[in-house]
Amino acid sequence: MATKIRLARHGRKGRPFYHVVVADSRAPRDGRFIEKIGTYDPNTNPATIHLKFDRALYWLMVGAQPTDTAERILSYKGVLLKKHLLGGVKKGAFDEATAEAKFEAWMKEKEAKIQAKIQKLAAEGDAAAKVRLEAEAKIRAAKEEEIAKKKAEIAAAEAAKKAEEEAAAAAETAPAAEAETPAAE
Secondary structure (H helix, E strand, O other), X not given: OOEEEEEEEEEEOOEEEEEEEEEEOOOOOOOOOOEEEEEEEXXXXXXXXXXXXHHHHHHHHOOOEEOHHHHXXXXXXXXXXXXXXXXXXXXXXXXXXXXXXXXXXXXXHHHHHHHHHHHHHHHHHHHHHHHHHHHHHHHHHHHHHHHXXXXXXXXXXXXXXXHHHHHHHHHHHXXXXXXXXXXXX
């Protein structure tokens, strides 16, 4: 039986989520499979991949053929490198300890690259948030200035109205006071 390592699509429309499966090559894409060996979520940045490393390696060693996308996923997780190194051990090019050391060095380098990408994305997100906050602060300051102007205009109008009322009241009391003073003399 010809087996394939491929992706079975799940998730809703526009938000795919994939199961990495080993299936008979004649089975439908989302149909029967022999074994589920992992998941792949392309909606996150970087993409989230969970893989049963030992099972994926086993299926590759017994002849399962990965599809193009599955091959990229297996390469990203180091399964294809491990298979390559085990092939070198089998041929006698180097011993198993050397192969394991090479694989561990590659995994450390790969993890460092992934962490650098995550940190870069976080820094870019922080910078974008800072720019948005500064823009919001400018808008808020402009609105506060506009509100202060309106309050000042209202206060000036109230003060002018009060001054007019006091002037009118003073004008009313002044003729009455003048009328009383001559009579008193």
